[in-house]
Amino acid sequence: MLYRLVITESQRQDNKIILHPDQEHYLRRVVRLNDGQFFIAINGRGNGWQVKLTPIGGEITNDIVENKELPMEVSLMVSLPKGSGFDDIVRCTTELGVSRLYPIMADRTLLKPKENKLVRWRKIAQEASEQCERLIVPYIAPPLPFLEAIQQMEDDSSRFIAVARNTDKHLFNCLNPLDLPSQITIATGCEGGWTTNEIQSAIAHNFQPITLGKRILRAVTAPIAIMALIASLAEK
């Protein structure tokens, strides 16, 4: 398999790729490519190219036309879990095809994310996209309080909020495999769960409460389980 590398649009000029020194170092010293050998450059927005390494950078030899994206856009509003749990969520849900991740500071969120976290999460999403062979890198929004995040929503996506210990319908039963929505937004809670106010506000913004099964899933597991289910329904 060819090594994959995310580049910015400014690094591509006609059929040439201008490599940053650290990228060139990585390709030659770690991946151990020599001049004339190939790698794949992706712009993270759906385009990819097979590139030949040359003494002055890279030369595009052909476009990559594969499509490994889900047929719909999935946005996850994820209440930030404790510790580094969101790192795992970014990694796993990127592999499972998520489009956008909204890190949420819910009423009961304990973590106050540091400024540099967003940079780190975006780097993880980029690496996960390279590894799982997507051409698109999921967008990761700056952390927002839940009520602000839902007030800012402008799309007309099908919206769900996962609530623990409820008797609502399972997410599976809210999605018709023969007629899946083109945009889905799903919100998941943190360790302490949603407050009543958050659930009521979500319902007022057209979120439908759903369950994910009988057992109590941790804040890290719930978004991964959701993406696994949606990807299965979309790609079966």
Added chain:
Amino acid sequence: MLYRLVITESQRQDNKIILHPDQEHYLRRVVRLNDGQFFIAINGRGNGWQVKLTPIGGEITNDIVENKELPMEVSLMVSLPKGSGFDDIVRCTTELGVSRLYPIMADRTLLKPKENKLVRWRKIAQEASEQCERLIVPYIAPPLPFLEAIQQMEDDSSRFIAVARNTDKHLFNCLNPLDLPSQITIATGCEGGWTTNEIQSAIAHNFQPITLGKRILRAVTAPIAIMALIASLAEK
């Protein structure tokens, strides 16, 4: 919610629970229970009791009758990923209802697990069962080479092997939601993938090759995605 604690059968005598000193310390100092307050004791095999803390241990006040188990037995044969990835697999798949985990040393497995790993994994499974409110703690087998593990299988479970970059059927299409198997076994590969010999041997032992979608899932993500799909099909 009441705090949950796994006990061994020998700790239960009629309607009394004999607490180990570290359990008593935890209940009183960390969970901050006082005499007369309640917790839940589970034996990890499907039984649970509501217990009142007393000066001499615990007193069973009633049985827990809830059933949060999947309606089938799911065994996962998981090729050990790098680093501590199997810890995450134990935690997440326990929450999603797995019955048995078989850590596999595949031909391309890099990790040679240390002796004390099995003790650690079983402790994680126990804690995850407490947390997600199961009464059963999944069994975790000692690590085995893949070929040995499949030769030792004696059940007549429906068997699948997840293979990356193939054109086989999606796992979803191999499971009829209206007639799910009572026993399912699924094998997942490590970072380097299965060898041809491993896939051929699995097929000879009635494993059906399946895909998990278009993107390449890491060794950590694949078993979690599988359990999320099976739990959704079983509990929808």
